[in-house]
Amino acid sequence: MLKIKAWISAARLRTLPLSVSGILVGSACAYPFFSENSLFVTIFLLSLLTTLLLQILSNFANDYGDGVKGTDNADRIGPQRAVQSGVLSGTEMKKGVIVTAVLALLSACLLIYISFGKDKFTTSLVYLLLGIACVVAAIKYTVGKNAYGYRGLGDLFVFIFFGMVSVLGCFYLYGQVISLWVLLPAVAIGNLSIAVLNINNMRDLDADKKVDKNTLAVKLGKQGAKQYHYFIITVALLSLIVYALHADFKISQYFFILAYIPLVKHLIFVKNNHEPRELDSQMKVVALSTFLLSILFSLALLI
Secondary structure (H helix, E strand, C coil): CHHHHHHHHHHCHHHHHHHCHHHHHHHHHHHHHHCCCCCHHHHHHHHHHHHHHHHHHHHHHHHHHHHHHCCCCCCCCCCCCHHHHCCCCHHHHHHHHHHHHHHHHHHHHHHHHHHHCCCCHHHHHHHHHHHHHHHHHHHHCCCCCCCHHHCCCHHHHHHHHHHHHHHHHHHHHHHCCCCHHHHHHHHHHHHHHHHHHHHHHHHCHHHHHHCCCCCHHHHHHHHHHHHHHHHHHHHHHHHHHHHHHHCCCCHHHHHHHHHHHHHHHHHHHHHHCCCHHHHHHHHHHHHHHHHHHHHHHHHHHHC
């Protein structure tokens, strides 16, 4: 029972709503144009499944990578990890990473086949390579000698995979066309996803310095990381408003702005924060606010 709880904890269920936000928004952007696609619902569900598996894979790999490197130690502020606690061994977590990676690839392959069939080989190949890249990126964040999370590149990869790939990639699956305007909601979801990572990195800044985990927050310093945080969230919120103006939203469709309230309150909290430990609760605030925003924005697109 203890190990089951450890696996559930390592999966970090609180991160899952954020991971599917891009799929919700990308699908909602596509629906007005491609709702006649008989496979729309199937593609949507497989996209959700693949994304959830990739997020769990990333969480397992992060637990394993930081655990074996010793990054998760007594100086860490957040909840104790599975490998760090000793409930799961590094070998057990490594097996979990492998199994989840295989499941994610199988789900991605099925999604690609359903979306493109047998005829569009080149497009299918591109998406297959993209799927492999997603799996590799999920693992290499903290695993290996050249883990990019230790070199300040985590934010860039989160933006690419949670924003560009998740929203634009999902949009393309439905009709095999792309709209440059969809870049705006992709930027919004990508930036808000970065914000969750940045809160984590600001919280762990001092501990990460000690173990040479050079996150972007470490490189920017405490004040620089705060300024960066204000910038990415502000750009995210403005991007959705610009898209709404382009899509000629009616006044009644702007109810998605209600989700801005907790995000603005969050920015005020960060501005006034001087104790890194207190930032831990803000990860959930940003993650759930982003999920709420993705739901409300998607509903606004569908009405």
